[in-house]
Amino acid sequence: MRGGLFAALLCTALLACSPSCASASETGGAKRSALVVFLAPGPLPSGQSEDNLIEEDLSSIPTLSTAILSATQGTYKTDQLLLDITQGARVSYSAYNPAYPPTLSLVPLSHSDGARVQPWAAVLERAEKAPQLLDPGLLATSISGGAAYADAEGPLSAQTAGTRVASVANGGDIDGPLAVDRSGQIAAESFGPSSTLLARIATLRADHRLVVADLPSGATGYADLRTLAATRPSDELLIAIQRAPDVPGHELLWSAVAGLGPGGHTLTSQTTNQRGMIAAIDIGPTILEYLGLPLPADMRGKPVRLDGAFDGTSLRGLKARLVVIDSRRLPALAWLALTWALLLMLARLPAGRGDDPPGHGPRTRQQTAWAMRVGAIAMLWAPVAVLLPAALEPSRTVEFALIVATCFALGALTDLLMPWPRAPLVPALVAVLALTVDALAGTQLLMRSLLGPSPAFGARFYGIGNELKSGLAVLVFTAVAAALYPAVRSRRTAATMACAGIVLAIVEGSARIGAGVGGVILVSAGTAVATVMLLPGTLNRKRVLIVMAAPVLGLVALAAIDLATAHGSGHFTGSVLDARSPSDIRDIIVRRYSAAWDELKNHLMPVATALALVASFMAVRRRDRVLAPVASDPVWLAAFAGGLTSGVIGALTEDSGPVLLVVAVFALGCVLSYLWGVPTRVRVLSPSSQSTSPAERSHALRQSAAPSG
Numbered sequence: 001m002r003g004g005l006f007a008a009l010l011c012t013a014l015l016a017c018s019p020s021c022a023s024a025s026e027t028g029g030a031k032r033s034a035l036v037v038f039l040a041p042g043p044l045p046s047g048q049s050e051d052n053l054i055e056e057d058l059s060s061i062p063t064l065s066t067a068i069l070s071a072t073q074g075t076y077k078t079d080q081l082l083l084d085i086t087q088g089a090r091v092s093y094s095a096y097n098p099a100y101p102p103t104l105s106l107v108p109l110s111h112s113d114g115a116r117v118q119p120w121a122a123v124l125e126r127a128e129k130a131p132q133l134l135d136p137g138l139l140a141t142s143i144s145g146g147a148a149y150a151d152a153e154g155p156l157s158a159q160t161a162g163t164r165v166a167s168v169a170n171g172g173d174i175d176g177p178l179a180v181d182r183s184g185q186i187a188a189e190s191f192g193p194s195s196t197l198l199a200r201i202a203t204l205r206a207d208h209r210l211v212v213a214d215l216p217s218g219a220t221g222y223a224d225l226r227t228l229a230a231t232r233p234s235d236e237l238l239i240a241i242q243r244a245p246d247v248p249g250h251e252l253l254w255s256a257v258a259g260l261g262p263g264g265h266t267l268t269s270q271t272t273n274q275r276g277m278i279a280a281i282d283i284g285p286t287i288l289e290y291l292g293l294p295l296p297a298d299m300r301g302k303p304v305r306l307d308g309a310f311d312g313t314s315l316r317g318l319k320a321r322l323v324v325i326d327s328r329r330l331p332a333l334a335w336l337a338l339t340w341a342l343l344l345m346l347a348r349l350p351a352g353r354g355d356d357p358p359g360h361g362p363r364t365r366q367q368t369a370w371a372m373r374v375g376a377i378a379m380l381w382a383p384v385a386v387l388l389p390a391a392l393e394p395s396r397t398v399e400f401a402l403i404v405a406t407c408f409a410l411g412a413l414t415d416l417l418m419p420w421p422r423a424p425l426v427p428a429l430v431a432v433l434a435l436t437v438d439a440l441a442g443t444q445l446l447m448r449s450l451l452g453p454s455p456a457f458g459a460r461f462y463g464i465g466n467e468l469k470s471g472l473a474v475l476v477f478t479a480v481a482a483a484l485y486p487a488v489r490s491r492r493t494a495a496t497m498a499c500a501g502i503v504l505a506i507v508e509g510s511a512r513i514g515a516g517v518g519g520v521i522l523v524s525a526g527t528a529v530a531t532v533m534l535l536p537g538t539l540n541r542k543r544v545l546i547v548m549a550a551p552v553l554g555l556v557a558l559a560a561i562d563l564a565t566a567h568g569s570g571h572f573t574g575s576v577l578d579a580r581s582p583s584d585i586r587d588i589i590v591r592r593y594s595a596a597w598d599e600l601k602n603h604l605m606p607v608a609t610a611l612a613l614v615a616s617f618m619a620v621r622r623r624d625r626v627l628a629p630v631a632s633d634p635v636w637l638a639a640f641a642g643g644l645t646s647g648v649i650g651a652l653t654e655d656s657g658p659v660l661l662v663v664a665v666f667a668l669g670c671v672l673s674y675l676w677g678v679p680t681r682v683r684v685l686s687p688s689s690q691s692t693s694p695a696e697r698s699h700a701l702r703q704s705a706a707p708s709g
Contacts (some may be wrong), residue, residue, distance in 0.1 A: 042218020088299030120184030146187030374675030463515030501527025530642030
């Protein structure tokens with residue numbers, strides 16, 4: 001008896017004296033709790049936007065840290081946001097059948113204080129059909145005793161006949177489904193007037209570690225949030241989320257958290273890997289980690305963490321910028337194409353000298369060749385040019401004009417300074433260097449640019465987007481050809497191409513830069529094809545095996561880089577290598593090809609894909625004629641083969657599918673336009689017809705190249 005008493009006293013003393021033990025006890029015990037509240041603005045003052053009003057109120061509370069919340073993957077739907085939070089994972093609507101969730105409602109239980117979410121059977125069936133293991137209600141199920149919900153809109157109305165509609169789109173404004181467990185039930189609910197809301201929250205908090213509440217809209221809700229933040233127990237996690245109607249444009253919402261540390265900070269997570277941004281699927285893991293509970297493997301989100309002092313102006317600018325990116329991307333490319341077409345038309349106008357037919361004189365041919373070169377190089381400068389307006393965040397028209405002016409100014413300057421056909425070397429080097437520096441420095445310019453990963457869609461927040469992966473491959477391969485031309489097939493030439501491809505694969509695949517699994521696959525395949533074509537001798541089984549093994553070796557190298565630089569939390573090791581079973585791998589494949597198929601059916605993509613395939617077939621069949629300006633030089637032939645291979649493999653492995661093929665073919669077409677715009681005073685050199693030494697041929701090229709223009 002005496003020994004037992006002594007042991008008890010000793011354990012108590014150790015717990016009191018050891019910070020780590022005390023922390024573990026507090027974290028793992030039932031003391032900690034979490035409160036999630038939804039807040040909507042009331043009538044807006046004249047000239048005030050909803051987003052600015054919410055952000056200003058959240059950031060004005062000293063204990064809160066604020067971030068932009070990626071609400072859904074695709075068009076915003078409140079019901080999908082709630083389901084994504086409960087399951088801690090999400091997929092695109094195109095992966096669901098049916099695409100959109102049913103309208104959720106709450107039905108009070110007659111035998112308890114809880115409620116049932118309807119139609120829960122339809123929710124489970126829809127999640128079961130999705131090509132990913134989704135577990136709606138997982139968050140509340142992971143917490144002993146489940147979760148509770150408090151509403152501030154008064155008692156049940158006669159019109160609903162005992163049912164509360166949860167969807168904003170259907171006239172309700174309650175977010176109770178966030179508290180649902182796997183069985184479709186909410187452990188406790190509390191409906192009543194807004195005047196009693198704070199008291200009812202306190203009552204629910206006493207018995208439940210997770211409470212969800214809807215605050216009144218407008219000034220009353222802001223006042224309640226300030227009170228909750230000011231009186232928040234030290235062991236409570238408070239999460240505030242903007243409530244919004246089901247209309248496009250609310251894919252990014254405001255959110256704030258108190259309890260992770262000092263207030264006045266911005267938030268981030270490994271899901272977004274971007275300062276000031278978190279995702280809806282991060283809410284569940286953040287709550288469970290705070291409560292000291294294990295994170296279920298089916299939750300794909302990551303806990304939220306603090307990330308630097310809060311800068312409201314910068315964060316508001318970032319949100320405003322991300323919202324407009326998708327609507328400006330295609331029009332900006334159209335402006336570039338139309339400007340190039342106009343330049344070609346002007347170049348074909350009569351020169352006004354001699355009796356030459358209009359458009360056929362020597363001067364006109366020189367002008368046309370110049371327009372072909374400058375326009376082509378201008379297009380290749382686009383990945384760099386879009387970074388300038390990303391930093392300035394101008395209006396729509398100003399951005400288009402700025403991109404066009406930057407591209408064509410750089411195109412003309414590059415053509416003037418670099419002898420033909422060296423010009424592709426410059427935009428390729430600058431693009432790879434600029435994107436790498438942007439990623440490592442955290443300046444977020446690529447994310448804000450029109451060719452970035454498009455975080456507003458909710459599928460990708462960082463790294464190099466699919467639209468750039470195959471385009472960069474074409475840029476780098478043709479840059480090698482521009483640097484080595486004229487060349488002969490040799491081990492040194494092949495090694496140069498291989499080294500350039502390896503560098504690009506590291507850039508596109510590294511978790512800290514490109515974070516693209518598919519980028520590594522397509523670059524590895526393209527590099528292998530180009531390298532093998534430059535080796536002396538004939539194609540044999542060994543070289544075919546090298547080409548086939550290259551993507552696999554690239555993925556192995558990517559895994560090593562992820563483990564070394566991102567500690568296993570990279571885009572590759574955090575998705576594919578984190579798969580727990582063959583079914584997980586199957587789900588990843590199904591999701592990718594489902595998304596690729598949907599992309600193929602999107603708008604004009606079927607026409608663009610067909611044109612790209614036809615152009616590729618004709619170019620391969622008539623490759624000697626296509627590359628006549630460089631006399632089918634082996635390094636240029638290898639570069640074009642590698643670029644086309646990258647586009648094809650990218651279309652077969654990436655979820656954007658045909659987009660990568662179309663981009664690769666378009667980029668190759670731009671390079672061809674540059675080559676066919678050969679200045680009239682440049683002698684076309686060929687390894688078979690010129691001096692035997694590559695150094696001598698390079699010297700002859702420099703001597704024969706006249707200034708362009």
